[in-house]
Amino acid sequence: MAVEKVTVKEALQRASFRYREAGLEQPREEAEILLAHLLGWDRLRLYLEGERELPPEAAAAFQEAQERRSRGEPLAYITGKKEFYGLEFKVTPAVLIPRPETEFLVDAVLEWVGKRGAPRGEGLVLGDLGTGSGNLVVTLSCLLPLARCWAIDISPEALQVARENAARHKVEHRICWRRGDYFKALEKDQPPPRFDVIVSNPPYIPGDALDCLPQTVRGYEPLLALDGGGDGLEGYRRLLEDLPRHLRSPGLVVLEVGDGQMEAVERLCRERGIFKSLAFRQDYAGRARVLEGLV
Structure with missing residues (x-):
């Protein structure tokens, strides 16, 4: 099938219109990100060379990518990458796409480490449970x-995917990798590690709410990383159950929490009876989304 000749500027205009018709919130920005990715350019170059004709193969690839995006496939899965805390991460449908609010977990750890007088992590043992793409660890x-x-x-x-991201950023050799369900993955390690810091973004969508998620999420992102069980709290229960055996004192636990679930997760933490204090951080929309527990 022949592809119509089109300039960079025209391709962006058409894609923006198509995305707007599809109901995307940032049609122009997404069109620029996608075309820049396909061409291997930065977005500024799209403007500097707006009158340049797109090579036929690039025009065809851009059209195919637009169709995927218009059907609801997340942009990050189409480009295969997502930025998190200023770093670029590979993403595939095997992992959740990193969200901006998860960056607050990094902030919490850095502040706590700084207060301990170990800004480079001196002597620190840190565990990321449910690492996904590895964006946190x-x-x-x-x-x-x-x-x-x-x-x-x-x-x-x-x-x-996480190991590939670690290799990309040259830290793979400093991370111990284990497959399993939270702390149960450490059963063969004798003695098992004890952590100063635990970070985790457990699945927190209640089972009966999965069908209510946007198609861009429920149709593409891994169910295993979304489904939090009947009330959305099963992941937190499993994590907290074995926490005392694996966390040193003083220690820090930082958990991402679903919108509206902070009170319930805080209650679960208090029931464990090991936390000296609990605090929360708000996301960019002012919602309590990150729980910090000190032991």
Whole structure:
């Protein structure tokens, strides 16, 4: 099938219109990101060379990518990458796409480490439970080069993506990798590691709410990383059950929490009876989304 000749500027205009018709919130920005990715350019170059004719293969690829995006496939899965805390991460349908609010978990860890007088992670043992793409553990490994980090995930496909991201940012050798369900992945490690910091973004969507998620989420992102069980709290229960055996004192636990679930997760934490204090952070929309527990 022949592809109509089109300039960079015209291609962007048409894609923006198509995305707007499809109901996307940022049609022009997404069109620019996608075309720049396909051409291997930065977005500024799209404007500098707007009158340049697109090569036929690029025009065809751009058209195909537009169709995928218009059907609801997330942009990050089409480009295969997503930025998190200033770093670029590979993403595939085997892992959740990193969200901006998850960056607050990194902030919480860095503040706590700084107060301990170990800004480079001196003597720190950190665990990322449910690592997914590795965005948390890789970012923290980059920012805390003297920390020893562990990454755990039940999905072998997710672990592979995380390891590739760690290799990309040259920290793979500083991370211990384990496959399994939270702390149960450490049963063969004798003695099992004890952590100063635990970070986790457990699945927190209640089972009966999965069908209510946007198509861009429920149709593409991994169910394993979304489904939090009947009330959305099963992941937190499993994590907290074995926490006392694996966390040193003083220690820090930082959890991402679903919108409207902070009170319930805080109650679960208090029932464990191990936390000296609990606090929360709000996301960019002012919603309580990150729970910090000190032991």
